[in-house]
Amino acid sequence: MFILEAHKLKKSYLEKGQSIAAVQAVSLTIAAGEVLAFLGANGAGKTTTIKMIAGLIRPDDGWVRIAERDPHQDPRARRSLGAVLEGSRNVYWQMTVEENLEYFGVLRGLDTRTARRRGRELLERFSLMHKRRTAVQALSRGMQQKLAIAVALMHAPQVLLLDEPTLGLDVEATEDVKRLVREIAAEGCGILLTTHQLEVAEELSDRVAIINRGKIVAEEATEDLIRQFSGSAYLIETEGAIDLNRIRKLRRLGVKLVGDRTVYTVDPAKLYEVLEILCPLPLMHVEKDQANLTDVFLKLVQENRHA
Amino acid sequence: MLRLFWAELKRNWLLFKRYPTEAISGVLGITIIFYGLFLSFKYVGGAGMQFGDRLDAVIVSYVLWSLTLFVIGDIAQGLQREAQTGTLEQIFLSPFSAMWVFLLRAIASLTTQLALTVSTLVLIMWLTGTRLSFSPILLLPLGTVLLGAYGFALGIGALALLIKQVQQLLGIFQFMLFFVLLVPIESWAGQYQFVGWFLPMSPGAGLLREIMARGHTLDLTQFAIALVNGLVYFGLGLLAFHWAERRVKQHGKLAGY
Numbered sequence: 001m002f003i004l005e006a007h008k009l010k011k012s013y014l015e016k017g018q019s020i021a022a023v024q025a026v027s028l029t030i031a032a033g034e035v036l037a038f039l040g041a042n043g044a045g046k047t048t049t050i051k052m053i054a055g056l057i058r059p060d061d062g063w064v065r066i067a068e069r070d071p072h073q074d075p076r077a078r079r080s081l082g083a084v085l086e087g088s089r090n091v092y093w094q095m096t097v098e099e100n101l102e103y104f105g106v107l108r109g110l111d112t113r114t115a116r117r118r119g120r121e122l123l124e125r126f127s128l129m130h131k132r133r134t135a136v137q138a139l140s141r142g143m144q145q146k147l148a149i150a151v152a153l154m155h156a157p158q159v160l161l162l163d164e165p166t167l168g169l170d171v172e173a174t175e176d177v178k179r180l181v182r183e184i185a186a187e188g189c190g191i192l193l194t195t196h197q198l199e200v201a202e203e204l205s206d207r208v209a210i211i212n213r214g215k216i217v218a219e220e221a222t223e224d225l226i227r228q229f230s231g232s233a234y235l236i237e238t239e240g241a242i243d244l245n246r247i248r249k250l251r252r253l254g255v256k257l258v259g260d261r262t263v264y265t266v267d268p269a270k271l272y273e274v275l276e277i278l279c280p281l282p283l284m285h286v287e288k289d290q291a292n293l294t295d296v297f298l299k300l301v302q303e304n305r306h307a
Numbered sequence: 308m309l310r311l312f313w314a315e316l317k318r319n320w321l322l323f324k325r326y327p328t329e330a331i332s333g334v335l336g337i338t339i340i341f342y343g344l345f346l347s348f349k350y351v352g353g354a355g356m357q358f359g360d361r362l363d364a365v366i367v368s369y370v371l372w373s374l375t376l377f378v379i380g381d382i383a384q385g386l387q388r389e390a391q392t393g394t395l396e397q398i399f400l401s402p403f404s405a406m407w408v409f410l411l412r413a414i415a416s417l418t419t420q421l422a423l424t425v426s427t428l429v430l431i432m433w434l435t436g437t438r439l440s441f442s443p444i445l446l447l448p449l450g451t452v453l454l455g456a457y458g459f460a461l462g463i464g465a466l467a468l469l470i471k472q473v474q475q476l477l478g479i480f481q482f483m484l485f486f487v488l489l490v491p492i493e494s495w496a497g498q499y500q501f502v503g504w505f506l507p508m509s510p511g512a513g514l515l516r517e518i519m520a521r522g523h524t525l526d527l528t529q530f531a532i533a534l535v536n537g538l539v540y541f542g543l544g545l546l547a548f549h550w551a552e553r554r555v556k557q558h559g560k561l562a563g564y
Contacts, residue, residue, distance in 0.1 A: 013558070048559060051396075055399075055400075055556075056399055056400070056561050056562070057559040057561070078400055082400075089392050089394055091397075094325060095322075099318075102314070103318050106310055107311065107314065107398070108402065109401075109402045109403075
């Protein structure tokens with residue numbers, strides 16, 4: 001059961017009399033409690049897709065369902081949606097933290113009393129209670145971002161769109177936001193996350209969708225995708241230099257030596273033979289050649305660029 | 308909808324309390340301009356010049372002009388500010404229609420603006436020694452003027468959605484507004500009177516002058532004409548905003564500035 005479905009979304013813009021296809025038949029789904037990292041280079045079509053999902057841009061073709069409602073036709077769909085959009089302040093800087101929460105709560109359809117109660121809950125949870133009477137403009141960037149997420153959660157939406165939620169945040173604030181995203185997803189909210197910080201996407205997402213030039217080029221579970229792009233080679237590093245006798249044995253085995261303390265074997269079956277030769281030299285580490293989301297992303301985007 | 312109106316009222320009051328100097332300087336500015344004009348006409352007319360009920364009528368029109376100018380600019384300026392600061396899209400993410408959010412916001416800010424307008428009127432009356440009659444019946448023609456003003460506010464708001472910058476247009480518009488609110492259509496006859504009925508807000512403004520400055524009672528036929536006039540311009544404003552919202556979403560230009 002998906003709480004967000006986007007089906008074959010298309011959008012073209014006219015630029016200097018020419019039609020530019022920004023998004024071409026993009027389909028996405030998110031289940032409750034799932035985090036989908038939606039990745040793409042600048043201009044790939046991420047923001048246009050997100051805004052079509054949010055009902056802020058009308059698609060030329062295709063449809064969106066949020067909790068089975070079309071945000072372009074049925075305003076009730078927007079009760080199930082929260083969004084923190086990149087490049088926007090999302091909240092009123094002249095108002096205090098508490099005032100913003102209450103105002104946006106009512107704007108999202110809550111009554112004043114519920115908005116006030118929910119605001120207090122979120123203030124506690126987001127560790128903003130001590131700043132509740134501070135004007136937003138006087139908050140740190142991290143706190144402003146936390147407030148924007150809290151505001152988007154006021155009406156307890158089933159789907160949360162987070163466009164670059166950790167952009168420009170320091171390490172501590174980034175960790176805070178990551179913790180909150182995990183918690184929100186664990187409570188059953190489906191999250192569509194876009195970010196250029198691929199390590200954040202790798203850490204938080206259950207699935208990844210990569211968009212390039214308006215088309216989805218990969219959509220899979222994050223672990224599976226990384227596994228596909230990971231090699232089977234092992235790297236073994238010793239603490240001290242490997243003696244000549246062992247080096248000769250390793251060469252006979254057909255493994256590669258880098259310097260005098262690093263062994264690289266492409267054949268995983270040879271790992272234990274290598275370890276036997278090296279025994280009892282102290283090891284620094286043994287590591288499988290593991291791709292990360294950055295490698296996957298770059299490979300896919302570059303492949304499609306040359307295709 | 309009522310809940311949202313209270314939230315907008317509270318938001319408006321909070322911002323007014325936080326930044327009162329802008330509103331107060333507005334009252335003083337409008338009063339000083341009028342007093343300057345008043346003194347100039349007195350100087351040109353000579354010491355023995357008597358304005359009679361014409362001065363009263365001009366005061367009513369002038370204060371009404373300042374009020375409608377505020378109403379008409381409110382939605383467009385609000386939209387521009389939201390687009391600049393990046394909160395506009397959050398309004399469009401509300402389950403309430405953005406058009407009603409902006410309209411309720413404009414009506415909420417009218418409450419503080421009415422207080423400021425009454426202050427302006429009292430100041431001008433004190434400076435010029437004028438006495439105007441105030442009766443609750445005034446709210447009826449005032450309502451028709453405000454309906455038309457909100458129609459124009461939505462229309463210019465629609466333009467602000469599409470082209471984002473409407474400051475220059477508002478500047479030009481205030482002179483047109485000066486004409487439609489000051490033109491004495493209540494004294495026009497024949498086919499001119501017919502033309503006057505179609506001018507935006509003019510029938511309501513004329514009725515206000517008749518009641519406040521000349522002490523007449525409310526003419527129900529004239530009121531019906533003013534009401535239809537206000538409703539038509541309000542309806543046109545709703546249509547324009549709705550159309551602009553669809554178009555701006557079609558072109559993906561909602562957040563642009």
